[in-house]
Amino acid sequence: MNLDKIIAVRTGKTVYKETDRVIKVFDSDYSKSDILNEALNQARAEEAGLNVPKLLGIEKEDGKWAIISEYISGKTVADIIAENPDKTDEILKRFAELQIAFQRNNTSVFARLRDKVERRITRSQLDEKSKNRLIGELCELPDGDSLCHCDFSPSNVIIDEKGNPVVLDWSHAARGAAEADAASTYLRFLFEDRLKAEKYIYFYCKSADKKRENIEKLIPIMAAAMSVSRYASERNVLLRLAVL
Numbered sequence: 001m002n003l004d005k006i007i008a009v010r011t012g013k014t015v016y017k018e019t020d021r022v023i024k025v026f027d028s029d030y031s032k033s034d035i036l037n038e039a040l041n042q043a044r045a046e047e048a049g050l051n052v053p054k055l056l057g058i059e060k061e062d063g064k065w066a067i068i069s070e071y072i073s074g075k076t077v078a079d080i081i082a083e084n085p086d087k088t089d090e091i092l093k094r095f096a097e098l099q100i101a102f103q104r105n106n107t108s109v110f111a112r113l114r115d116k117v118e119r120r121i122t123r124s125q126l127d128e129k130s131k132n133r134l135i136g137e138l139c140e141l142p143d144g145d146s147l148c149h150c151d152f153s154p155s156n157v158i159i160d161e162k163g164n165p166v167v168l169d170w171s172h173a174a175r176g177a178a179e180a181d182a183a184s185t186y187l188r189f190l191f192e193d194r195l196k197a198e199k200y201i202y203f204y205c206k207s208a209d210k211k212r213e214n215i216e217k218l219i220p221i222m223a224a225a226m227s228v229s230r231y232a233s234e235r236n237v238l239l240r241l242a243v244l
Helices: 032-047 078-082 085-103 113-123 128-140 178-190 193-207 212-216 219-231 232-242
Strands: 005-010 011-020 020-024 055-061 064-070 074-076 145-149 159-160 165-167 174-176
Touching: 011 219, 011 232, 032 055, 032 064, 074 078, 078 085, 078 159, 085 145, 085 165, 085 178, 085 193, 113 174, 113 219, 128 165, 128 219, 145 178, 178 193, 178 212, 193 212, 219 232
Parallel strands: none
Antiparallel strands: 005 011, 011 020, 020 064, 055 064, 074 159, 145 174, 159 165
């Protein structure tokens, strides 16, 4: 592998470009099962006919695992918003509509989101009383059968050279309530810009015909689950949101 050209650095991973391939190298503390699960989710999304980068392989070098995918030439939705601030509303509306379209796809091969969220809440730094309360609230909410990406953010959607959206990073994908996926995206927007977060949730609810209060019920639950693998500063914010 040629690991000379870095194109992205994220929590615990570095992404490189090698000709027409993308090599995502994970820190050594990532488990083999985590890597294989992400690759499996990406392969399942690809086989379901979704517009995702093709999975090309999994390798290990210098004690670190890497997922190799095809390179998609284009711009992320985050870059497009930054370059066209006057069109933010239009772009966020289309972004929400894309998420809704993905959520309608077949999810039978994906793991159950409720189980994944419960495991993550158990691993969080919350006290036992808060964990039990959130898990109880999670179990009381309706389950779902939507495709939940759970990391659906503007930086994870590329608009390719033909104008088609391609969705990246499938490590957290599962089947469950669409509202949980929207809550996850809302929280990711909050770390960047509260106004964008509010606009996103408005467009999502309007296009999906969802009630905001049903998404808000899931925000503390998803915040607790997300806190397990975020930066320390973001983790503290998520933990505070989890106990509101």
